[in-house]
Amino acid sequence: MSNVPELFGSLVFNDKTMKARLPKETYKAFKAAVADGKPLDVGTAGVIANAMKDWAIEKGATHFTHWFQPMTGITAEKHDSFISPTKDGEVIMEFSGKELIKGEPDASSFPSGGLRATFEARGYTAWDPTSYAFIKDGTLCIPTAFCSYGGEALDKKTPLLRSMDAIDVQAMRILRLFGNDKAKHVRTTVGPEQEYFLVDEKLYNQRKDLIYTGRTLFGAKPPKGQELDDHYFGAIRARVSAFMKELDEELWKLGILAKTKHNEVAPCQHELAPIFTTTNIATDHNQLTMELMKKIAPHHGLVCLLHEKPFAGVNGSGKHNNWSMSTDTGVNLLEPGDSPLENAQFLTILSAVIKAVDEYQDLLRISVSSAANDHRLGANEAPPAIMSMFLGEELSAIVDSIVDGTAYDKKEKVQMQIGVNVLPTFPKDTTDRNRTSPFAFTGNKFEFRSLGSAFSIAGPNIILNTIVAEALKQFADVLENTSDFTGTLNKLIKDTIKEHRRIIFNGNNYSEEWVAEAEKRGLLNLKNTVEALPYFISPKNIALFTAHKVFSEVEMHSRYEILLESYSKIINIEALTMVDMAKKEILPAVMSYVSELSTTAAAKKSVSSAITCDVEEKLITKLSNLASCMYKKIEALDAVMLDVKNYSDGMELAKFYRGSVIPAMVELRAIADELEGLTAKKYWPFPTYGDLLFYA
Ligand code: ADP
Ligand code: MG
Missing domain, CATH: 1.20.120.1560 (Four Helix Bundle (Hemerythrin (Met), subunit A))
Incomplete structure (x- = not known):
């Protein structure tokens, strides 16, 4: 194995490379533009483009592409070479600021859900400078957003970035109310745990169902399945191990923080988890991870199946979306903290998440819907189709104490008072015992466990960011207009939890009793994609997305059509x-x-x-x-x-x-x-x- 720190990010035009290669003023202008979310002027872009090109050519690249994430769920690219003819019949290698900032791919062959009929077929891609350019297969890839000429989003990145802005604005309002004047931005962070299957390539090639659909459409149960639990965390097959090693190296070169790898529950099922990062970067990285898994498997005579349910009768594959919010000064807002004030802020954000998940169960459910994931949700291997939240015993007891005024029993009985008592920290082992919950608090983050393995994580995070932004907005509207901050806050948290407590469930989500209990509580049980999708365009949800400028109404209808189609x-x-x-x-x-x-x-x-x-x-x-x-x-x-x-x-x-x-x-x-x-x-x-x- 080569030197990992040297390998890491070697194919990425990252901060270190920019610092070393860009003129000081250009680097500063770039950083400033990224920090404030402002567009770059063409002059600065030109200097960056040139430095990028020189760097890419040194690394063996000959082409560049705007790399984007259309509604197909996978990524798209159209390669252009750097060559440009000179008068004397030779070529030089060129890459302009304009080419860096904007591309114009033909939008007509990507799903648009009717947008094409009403608007021009042409689309454009725009550089997302918060995600670094990288080299893949001898091509300099520029991460971009993809829109129609009318400005409608045709991709997954544009609304994701918008949702990140929405939660940034609202969370900052809350932080200011708690006296935080250091942070400038709040970003959501994500660490997606990726499950996948590896099967033998020769066998795969003999099955039309795997080739055309990614899953087996026929197949009797073999005498042995996963009943002996002998695969989970078991010794890794030699070929698989070689695959994982190559995958890690390629991911590291791209600056992707691949961290853990192990065998999963089903035979020939595995998992890879990266270290978390900012949501849009985590999304780009997860797309690259899936792509590289598919590409590298054949080097080892294997094929990677990302389908949610390749085999009936054994567990399918999901993706756990670990989600939190953190300031640009590095403070995790789902960490309770050490002081009563930090605790009060934590409880505010926690109740906002509780409110959001309860009020927008339908959207969370839709965000994990697909024909393939229908095979998993509710099938006792994945969370049920009913959305609920797990807080763990201790945090639930605290929440109960706050709302009901009952004593919270830790070492001594105390009546928890917001802003007065100090919360305990919640170590992972006390919060992570329930693996059946769709949405679990795991110490300092939430783990949304219903995603399918093949999903782009953009969708679920667009929803999460936006619904929490809305809850925080409503809180900020109240708290900014009170003369008694502590009193109002106390009441707000109590009332919110009281109203939305039905969404909290710490028991076994696989049990029959829960289905009955959830129904009693009035929670939604949208059993499949077709049942869930109509909720997407309900007036309540259109109001939400348009208010936060994440989707326009037209975009929502177009996405609804695409999902159905x-x-x-x-x-x-x-x-x-x-x-x-x-x-x-x-x-x-x-x-x-x-x-x-x-x-x-x-x-x-x-x-x-x-x-x-x-x-x-x-x-x-x-x-x-x-x-x-x-x-x-x-x-x-x-x-x-x-x-x-x-x-x-x-x-x-x-x-x-x-x-x-x-x-x-x-x-x-x-x-x-x-x-x-x-x-x-x-x-x-x-x-x-x-x-x-x-x-x-
Ligand atoms: P597991 O769920 O398998 O027990 P871990 O809890 O160790 O695994 O981590 C799961 C994922 O959660 C990892 O990708 C990790 O980077 C991510 N994670 C940890 N902290 C945060 C955070 N603050 N925000 C987002 N993701 C996080
Ligand atoms: Mg997990």
Whole structure:
């Protein structure tokens, strides 16, 4: 292994590199612009662009690209070389300030949810100078936001940056009220824990379902699954270990703080967690991490599956979004602190989060919705579809004491008074015991655990930032206009917690009792994507996003359309793939086996009619019956798919996929999986679960 500190960030045009390579005034102007969120003047941008280009060329780059995050959930890039012709027929390498600041990719082939119809097809990308440029595959990548010419966001980064501004403004108002005059900004921080599967590349290539959809659409349960719990934190396979090592090195070069890696619960499932950083950078880094996982796996004869549920019957993959707020002076606002004043501020922010999660359960639920994540949420391997918050025993007791005036029992019984009593610190081991909660306080941050593994973390963090910004705004509106700050604050915190306490649940989120209890409490239980999505464009939510200038109403409708469309498209591809595999692979395989059995039986009979053929006969009968039944299921699915054209409204179409296509898929799979159990191994047309999950 090479020298890690030297390796770290070596492909990033980071602060250290800028300091070393930019003229002093340019560097200062750049820092000032970033700190205040102001645009750079073209002159300064030109100097930076030139320095970036020289640096990139030294590192072997020949091209540059604006790197952006369209609504596909993955990243996009269009490479331009640095070459520029000279009069004498030669070329020089050039990169201008204008090229750095703004790009004009054709927006027409990215999902826009109807924005394209109303606005120009052209779009533009704009440099996000808070995220460093980096080199990937010999190309200088400039992190950018992607908008239409009318200014509507066509990507995930633009609203994320807007939501970060929104929470910055509101949190700063609160900090000022608590007498903090040092901090200039509050940023949210995120550390996303990324789960993924690795499967053998040769086996993967034999499965059309994995290739087209990222998950297995057929597959009987193998004799062994995850029941022995022998994979979690177990010794890592040699190939996997080599993959992880290469991945770490590549991530470090890009300045990504890859920290822990281990085996996860399911066979061939793994996890990587980085050290947390500012949310927009964490988002860029998580996109790069997923991309590199996919790219590096084949170097080791592996394929990385980021799908939320690649295999039925074993755990799927999620992503834990660890979230907190911190000042530019480095203070974590979800850290209780040591003094009564800091504690009061902590409790203010905590109650804002409680209020936000309760009032906007629907948005949090939507932020983790997708066709793929529908397989996990509520399936006893991931948090349920019901949103609730875990505070842990101690913090809950404190909260109860504040609201009810009851004594809080620590060493001695005290009646907790805001701004008077000092809170204990909450070590991780007292706050992290509940792994079933969707949204858990873990000592000095919240862990939002419902995200799917393939998600861009932009979506959930846009929601989190905005809903907490709104709660903080409402608090600041009250607190800025009172002559009795302490009295008003006390009442505000008490009233808020009293009103929103129903969202706090410290018990087992997987239990039946919780579903009933949540219903009694009036909490939402939006079981799937189709049920959840309509809430996105409710008047309450449109008011929220437009007030904080995170989304315009037009943008919200466009995103709603995109989410619906993507849901339907995914199920459509899955259904077509199933029909294809069933017709072209499974049925022919079963027929071949039946044919072999028949030939054997006939041959045996021709030797002597006394030889028993009852095994062949039984198998032939069973297989033929099942095959006939399977054929009917294929026809049924085919017929359902023909009805798709009858739906033009996005919501109606998604409902049809949910209500009619998915059940037909489930029925087809059940028969196919039964056939797998009866068909000789050498006839089965693709690798089984056993093959895929337990490779060497
Ligand atoms: P686990 O949840 O697996 O027990 P840890 O609690 O050690 O793991 O960390 C989980 C993630 O939380 C890591 O990515 C870590 O960097 C991140 N994290 C820690 N503190 C913060 C914070 N203040 N803001 C955001 N993320 C944080
Ligand atoms: Mg975790």
